[in-house]
Amino acid sequence: MCAKVTSIGLKGMEGYRLNVEVKTFVGNDSIRIVGLPDAAVKESKERILAALRSLGYSVNGQKIIINLSPSEQKKSGPMFDLPMAIGVLLSLNELLISIPENTGFIGALSLDGAIVPVEGMLPAVLAARRLGIKRLYMPYDQKLPVLDFDELEIMYISKLKEVIENLEGKGGSFFPPKIDEIDLHNNNFIDFQQIIGHKGTKRALEVAAAGGHHVLMTGPPGCGKSMLAESFPSILPPLSKEAKLEIIALHQLSGISYPNANYPPFRNPHHSASGISMIGGGTYPKPGEISLAHRGVLFLDEIAEFPKKTLDMLRQPFENGKITISRTHATLTYPASFILIAAMNPCPCGYAGSNTHYCTCTPRQTHSYQNKISGPLRDRFDIHLTIKPVDLEFETEKGKISSKYFQSRVEAARNRQYERYGIELCNSRVSYDTLQKTSPLTQVQQKNIHQLAAKKNWSNRTQIKSIRLARTISDLDGKTAITDQSICEAVNLR
Template identity: 45%
Template structure:
């Protein structure tokens, strides 16, 4: 594995009469070099004659660095092929993914689930693994995933001597499917009083994958709206659940096979490495852990500008590439950003209830923590005010709103394929399917010219209008959808205007 991408590694061995030795070549890391002690222990347990023999194991291709202990079992089988009088029937469509104990048991290892996923993607037809519970992978078409307890059982299976009943094996449990994730908050939209405009913007954002900034004084409801946002996102598909589980497995984070999208809420003191990913031994960061879900950055003005600017490329591309001297890894990061910030250091700039004690220079410095290009990637910038606790009518529940966002996303998946939403689809594809007529295009260009809006803003208007039309179940962008999108952009500068 390199990041989330898997590469084929062919394991071959040579055994010849010489001073007893075991050598592993092919750019192995320290954990693989230690494998030779496990291999020798297993060879002795199998009563293999290796006295006065030199064992050379080659991991091919030799120019790609290998890490982890998942090659143990394949290396043992390669040596056995040279030592046994009757070689085992193993073809190139078989993949072996397991580490070994000293007494020949097949054991799981860190990163095994993503490795199995990539083995499936690389076209292997038979995958031999330790006895873990992989029922969630059994929906793959013609791929045979075979959990086996030890090397004795593996050899018997390869020779066709046994046809084990895998359902009766004691397996190491991985996780269960859950409809909710216990680590996530469950604030329902119906429990939020007022904020009708903000709720509408968040519904559009959930339907089309658009980014949102909430600004307002302390206690106005920014965090509550953000905490409730993930409850209106549609459920994940089976493929997305398995993909997300693999990311969390690589990051050594706990998450069951939940159908609900992830919700990540890092503290503003988080480093850029923990947010973006990387480290000496690269692993996914918060933006990858929020893949297919929500990344909530509270107190945006308290994050360092360098950290915030690092979000720009992942927001645009839907993935993040981490380059190091020894390797380059890529992790998916297709998330919806919900950011919240106070309008100034004291929090009361523009408030009708308390006076702001900050100078204009302090307000400007606070708001400039996030650069202009980052703000330009935010589709909605909403200014909130405090709302009273009086009853304001019965609000819609998250379940009702989620039904609408699910229908809107189904229209997008049918239009673009499962990979894209309106918020991140290539503009050429968006333009070809939007159905905008010449009069509507001229209106967008004229409005953007009069307000000195950038080309990115023009595209943003079309993306938002397309999502609004999808929520209404319309095939093409209507006049009402376009006008609503223009209104959303028109109120955005007021939210960031300095008094």
């Protein structure tokens, strides 16, 4: 008899329906797995044999062939142990039931028949939901949130015997153990209220958070660049349920856990980080820093110290919000929609233009240092800020406005954008055609922008970014159209 069981295969974050086909016939005791399996999948036959024998099933005198379809896709990981074991039981007529095609199975087997979680389960669940799977059997993982979808029924199981009993109608639904709720108000981000001065910079960061704009900060050492960047996530709105699951899935694929998915991720790689660690890669590509910062913040402190080749790799995700990694074994695409906050000194010594320190750099050294960031990359930043040290003698009080106030304004501005575009899309990534249709400029405004662009030799990208910034500022002010005041402020931020 030939049996067929449904599972989920992964290609990066993208999932596909995987059919486990099992055929048994009389012959030498053996199990062969075909369909481009890797070493972990090939070893599944030993786990399956041990688990079945521990439950009292016999496979003596049987030759078993398991085909993982589609055969042209490379299969990796032990996630197909459970569907292969179910397929073997169906093929041997030990399980006399009919399993619908919209019922899926994922999970690894222990030698005693226990079902254990593996890496990549959450991306597989999200893929199953997109593929129209109605019921999914999977082990419970304490590192993952309890999943609850209207269109997908999750059956949490811990043993192969429980799956068999449930399929035969002898067992009921399985529920994961209750866990304590995460404290939504407990975070380690610096509050804007703790930062002295920098009123204009806080306003610029509010605009960046509202529209998802990238920021480049330049200033001498100790002026507060790092502190401002580390406080930036505190004004971002809370993540939606879909965003939380997407972030946890990316971290699971990279092999690390995300401790608190209620807040946007904040990644701060060191300037010695390699290009592969930044964009992702490896023999079987895994997400890099830009993907782990998806829907959050990527902070590059001392950006001029990063290798120029590594920085230029950021150009594609800057514009597209995703990264495609091509390797010999696979070509994968990961999401990488982040807000980049970069900080740098004005010169190698850091004190060019300072009123309190003497700069020891020559003009050639300063020019060479600034050129470490290529023109195309610098042009992709929406907001350029020059940070000055705060004189504590005159500004002794901390900020009077907390991050919660800024966060409420940012959330309201983003909701206006989502309503205007019909999807969860910020002004920084909306196409120019859509921007023109939803928020057209007046003839006078267009003329003024063109004259300014010609005077300052702005590129087309810079002009469009200025309009997007103006649109975000108008959203913060609750205006339905782009105002002249917002255009003026946007030009100053550029």
